[in-house]
Amino acid sequence: MTDIAKQLSIALDSVLDPVSGQGLFTSGRAPAPRFADGIVTVIIDVTDINADKRALVEADVNLALKAIEGVQDVRVAMTSTRTTRRIIAVGSGKGGVGKSTLSANLAVSLARRGMRVGLIDADIYGPSQPRLLGAEGRKPTATDEKKLVPVQTEYGIGMLSMGQLVKPGQAIAWRGPMAGNALGQLIDADWGETETLIVDLPPGTGDVQLTMIQKYKPAGAVIVSTPQDLALIDARRAINLLTEADVPIIGLVENMAGYQCPECGAISDPFGTGGAEAAAQELGYDFLGRIPLELGIRTASDEGIPPAASGGPGADAFNAVAGKLTDWIAR
Ligand SMILES: Nc1ncnc2c1ncn2[C@@H]1O[C@H](COP(=O)(O)OP(=O)(O)OP(=O)(O)O)[C@@H](O)[C@H]1O
Numbered sequence: 001m002t003d004i005a006k007q008l009s010i011a012l013d014s015v016l017d018p019v020s021g022q023g024l025f026t027s028g029r030a031p032a033p034r035f036a037d038g039i040v041t042v043i044i045d046v047t048d049i050n051a052d053k054r055a056l057v058e059a060d061v062n063l064a065l066k067a068i069e070g071v072q073d074v075r076v077a078m079t080s081t082r083t084t085r086r087i088i089a090v091g092s093g094k095g096g097v098g099k100s101t102l103s104a105n106l107a108v109s110l111a112r113r114g115m116r117v118g119l120i121d122a123d124i125y126g127p128s129q130p131r132l133l134g135a136e137g138r139k140p141t142a143t144d145e146k147k148l149v150p151v152q153t154e155y156g157i158g159m160l161s162m163g164q165l166v167k168p169g170q171a172i173a174w175r176g177p178m179a180g181n182a183l184g185q186l187i188d189a190d191w192g193e194t195e196t197l198i199v200d201l202p203p204g205t206g207d208v209q210l211t212m213i214q215k216y217k218p219a220g221a222v223i224v225s226t227p228q229d230l231a232l233i234d235a236r237r238a239i240n241l242l243t244e245a246d247v248p249i250i251g252l253v254e255n256m257a258g259y260q261c262p263e264c265g266a267i268s269d270p271f272g273t274g275g276a277e278a279a280a281q282e283l284g285y286d287f288l289g290r291i292p293l294e295l296g297i298r299t300a301s302d303e304g305i306p307p308a309a310s311g312g313p314g315a316d317a318f319n320a321v322a323g324k325l326t327d328w329i330a331r
Helices: 003-013 051-066 099-112 176-187 207-215 229-244 275-283 295-302 315-330
Strands: 034-036 039-045 073-079 086-092 117-121 158-161 196-200 220-225 249-260 287-293
Touching: 003 034, 003 051, 039 051, 051 073, 086 099, 086 207, 086 229, 086 315, 099 117, 099 196, 099 220, 099 249, 099 295, 099 315, 117 176, 176 207, 207 229, 220 229, 220 275, 220 315, 229 249, 229 275, 249 275, 249 315, 275 287, 287 295, 287 315
Parallel strands: 039 073, 086 196, 086 220, 117 158, 117 196, 220 249, 249 287
Antiparallel strands: 034 039
16 A cells, blocks of 8 residues: 555544444445545445434545645545345344333434434334333324325334334234234335334244245344343244344343342342353354343333433443444444
8 A cells, every 4th residue: 555545544544434433444434545636536335324424424534634745635425335224123032021122222322323213113912112212192194105104203213113003002913914914014114214124023933023024024133032041942932933034143132131229239130140141152143232120221111211312221231232233234
């Protein structure tokens, strides 16, 4: 590499990729700039970076490159390689392990990193995203083509839920095609510029999962489990179904590990600890992180304030998992 080429790449790397947090050159967003007659030309892949952040990146790149001696002008071209919307499924073997809580917080955390994210609550047995995102009672509208328009939430993400397709409190006893059609309505909705859809799946391996795999193959799946053996045995079943359909497993998350007594501060592990990490290792998948069992996570969630949005209880743990998910997406 010539001296000027090296300087240009280093300057480019001083500007951080808003998604991965790495320098633009290192993260692969931008190849080494071209330089001729005092003019630098740089091409940046801005997939998953929103319009505001794109403008900031462009301004920073201009500044960094113009600071190099001999550079008279900088030309920045932005391209987006994304052609299809990416679906990230969040699944678990059994219910009540915190799959919906994790989905909501991951979606919020990704949106805060500048990604255009939507959230689909496909849990026909217990739709809970309208409550978790403080959007209860808001109904989606429809376009002229009869596509659902997602409900907007305070957290910068659109949301659609199975719960919005039925009357509140009505037991959902859909089977096969009905469940599949409902999922289709949510996924084929008017998601606009949304690039990543987080899908909160029902627990287990039922009709919704089958439709998802057959018709709307996710780019990858995150599996949530509590640490104890029983939940992990079920989680393995969910993993098997996905891997048989060639859906990549992004990794496992352990939820409800390590409870700190609010009185004495002692840490106890009601559901054990480390089980999901050990299972991930044994199965050869990444371990994405551990979310503590905290009363504040439950209360904030019930109030419709996802901890990842407010820096509330467990926010660091949710953000750390979202960081690993972002790395996976960037790869
Ligand atoms: N880390 C945690 N600390 C404290 N409470 C939690 C935690 N994770 C989830 N909860 C609470 O546990 C309950 C179940 O969580 P959630 O609804 O996310 O589970 P789920 O796996 O989606 O369940 P379901 O399959 O029934 O929809 C909720 O009341 C939630 O607030």
